[in-house]
Amino acid sequence: MKKIINTELVLPFGMFAQIKASLFKDLSKEYVCYLLCGHTMIGNTLRLLACYIVIPDETDYVRHSQVSVKIKQEFLVSILKECERLKLSLIDIHSHPFSVENVAFSSIDDADENEKAEWFKRYLPDCYFGSIVMGINSHQSRLYLPSTQLIESSLLLRPIEIPLKTGKTAKFFDSKTHxxxxxxxxxxxxxxxxxxxxxxxxxxxxxxxxxxxxxxxxxxxxxxxxxxxxxxxxxxxxxxxxxxxxxxxxxxxxxxxxxxxxxxxxxxxxxxxxxxxxxxxxxxxxxxxxxxxxxxxxxxxxxxxxxxxxxxxxxxxxxxxxxxxxxxxxxxxxxxxxxxxxxxxxxxxxxxxxxxxxxxxxxxxxxxxxxxxxxxxxxxxxxxxxxxxxxxxxxxxxxxxxxxxxxxxxxxxxxxxxxxxxxxxxxxILESDRNCATCSQGGGFLDVVIW
Ligand SMILES: [Zn+2]
Ligand SMILES: [Zn+2]
Missing domain, CATH: 3.40.50.720 (NAD(P)-binding Rossmann-like Domain)
Structure with a gap:
């Protein structure tokens, strides 16, 4: 297997906005959502490709307040089973509505996510587990790379949006020519x-x-x-x-x-x-x-x-x-x-x-x-x-x-x-409204659904 040096997560067009809308609909509570992702290696970069977003219902929470959140065990199990069935990686996302800039993972987040990462390492060694914590104007993201020990790698978030960004480090361009x-x-x-x-x-x-x-x-x-x-x-x-x-x-x-x-x-x-x-x-x-x-x-x-x-x-x-x-x-x-x-x-x-x-x-x-x-x-x-x-x-x-x-x-x-x-x-030409085997819900490739 190739050595992983960088990790990144590509989000389909519109998904980042959807995540923010679901996490900050009520600033008096922490919310969670989950991304199920495929992955591919590009050189030494592990690229995760988000395909599903899972947004829990109110009834799927045990409790959530402005400073804590707990999801029902059976809901978590259903997500892990889906990862296992489709051989997909999981990105756990939750909000810290009390943080605006400089949001950071808490020690409770660390312990909880470490446990999930250990589960992936043990039961789904070909998939990955990572997490994102979102503040109102900031986010932090990480991916756990399974080795003899879990290694925490910073995960670059790359939503598809206009203007497009490539995720590559900036290089010189010729300002004289242009x-x-x-x-x-x-x-x-x-x-x-x-x-x-x-x-x-x-x-x-x-x-x-x-x-x-x-x-x-x-x-x-x-x-x-x-x-x-x-x-x-x-x-x-x-x-x-x-x-x-x-x-x-x-x-x-x-x-x-x-x-x-x-x-x-x-x-x-x-x-x-x-x-x-x-x-x-x-x-x-x-x-x-x-x-x-x-x-x-x-x-x-x-x-x-x-x-x-x-x-x-x-x-x-x-x-x-x-x-x-x-x-x-x-x-x-x-x-x-x-x-x-x-x-x-x-x-x-x-x-x-x-x-x-x-x-x-x-x-x-x-x-x-x-x-x-x-x-x-x-x-x-x-x-x-x-x-x-x-x-x-x-x-x-x-x-x-x-x-x-x-x-x-x-x-x-x-x-x-x-x-x-x-x-x-x-x-x-205005968009047609057809059901498509390639790109729409139930299609074979990009299957962005909420369930
Ligand atoms: Zn947290
Ligand atoms: Zn299509």
Missing amino acids: DRQLRAFSKEGQQALANATFGIVGLGGLGAGLAIGLARLGAKHFKLVDFDRAETSNLNRVDGMTKIDAQLKTFKVDIVARNLLEINPEIKCQTIKKNITKHQDWRQLRDVDVIITATDNYLSRMLLNIVSQMYLIPQVSIGTKISTKEGTLDGGHGHIYTVLPGHNQPCLLCAEIINPVEVYYEMASHASRCQAVKSGYIENFEEPSPAVAHLNGVILNLALVEIHNLFCGFKPISKHLLYSMLEQEVFT
């Missing part, structure tokens, strides 16, 4: 953007230009995923691709990496030349801070949607579509969809960005795909689809506004934008 934008946008946001890692999947007409735009904005860490190589028919729209690249059939990720380093030699770029739908490589994206989905198929979007929900990673999906009728232009559209994983935050499936019928046939045999085209179920996948630089340019720049805003928080987030090329208009 002088003009720092006159309008926040320095903290610029720092977070420089520390963030962007996982861009699909480095074609959209992804390549977006990566270059991000580098100009000040992004410094990239994971680029595409198995495709340059060809002559890409030259009408792929930023930074040259005729020589097309002749040499250079990997698209290598072209983008070259362009990024020309903009800023400090940029760190990891390239993955694989088809993520065929390999398990999508797991390599679990450590990025934002996933950017710019692929030309639905199956990859489906997988990236799952990665985003499972590992609580914000995702921005972009795509364009030009339609023709009997060989002439009929319409052109593009979408930008931003997902902040959390309760009531529709994913790509329920926002209908992903077409499940297309996903089904993308996984089917070539023969049955051809049959589906003949029957009119899906579009002809063997015919190259129309594409043009200006439509891609509009969409990737609209996406850059949204991504910049994730870090700098200069406007309300526009979750779902649709651009119409013929009308030159941008529409905001």
Whole structure:
């Protein structure tokens, strides 16, 4: 097992506010709630991913006053059983309503939590126990690492919220290069953007230009995923691709990496030349801070949607579509969809960005795909689809506004934008209210419920 140096807890969008609301609804009493969390290792950092919040009813308390709290034994047992059943870690949260700033664990907290940590060490050695104490304007958090003895590690709390923070230690950013934008946008946001890692999947007409735009904005860490190589028919729209690249059939990720380093030699770029739908490589994206989905198929979007929900990673999906009728232009559209994983935050499936019928046939045999085209179920996948630089340019720049805003928080987030090329208009699509197998209650991945 890898040595754990740091520990952190990622909270889905909206959960931190929900915790505060449940703990401070009445300042004359201490309240508790519980987080059930999955976990993953990112380098030497143990990252806990909160999936359930459990808020006890009034009847689940033995007593609670302004200075003490006791939960019924059977309620605690039901939570521990749930951890055991789902192999989840537990974070115990309680309030100290009498503390405003500088809240601290009491000696009673220490004794009580030590006992729970010992239980985890003994009965659920692959899971973890930790705790948070919340004052009105402050909190402290810790995780017990099971070793021969229990080791208390300070737990970094990372709620998904705008502006996004990465949890990485601040690094220097070049204020001279970004002088003009720092006159309008926040320095903290610029720092977070420089520390963030962007996982861009699909480095074609959209992804390549977006990566270059991000580098100009000040992004410094990239994971680029595409198995495709340059060809002559890409030259009408792929930023930074040259005729020589097309002749040499250079990997698209290598072209983008070259362009990024020309903009800023400090940029760190990891390239993955694989088809993520065929390999398990999508797991390599679990450590990025934002996933950017710019692929030309639905199956990859489906997988990236799952990665985003499972590992609580914000995702921005972009795509364009030009339609023709009997060989002439009929319409052109593009979408930008931003997902902040959390309760009531529709994913790509329920926002209908992903077409499940297309996903089904993308996984089917070539023969049955051809049959589906003949029957009119899906579009002809063997015919190259129309594409043009200006439509891609509009969409990737609209996406850059949204991504910049994730870090700098200069406007309300526009979750779902649709651009119409013929009308030159941008529409905001309202959220649909569908039950979803991926992101809603009862779904398979992020299952944020109160029980
Ligand atoms: Zn306490
Ligand atoms: Zn969904």
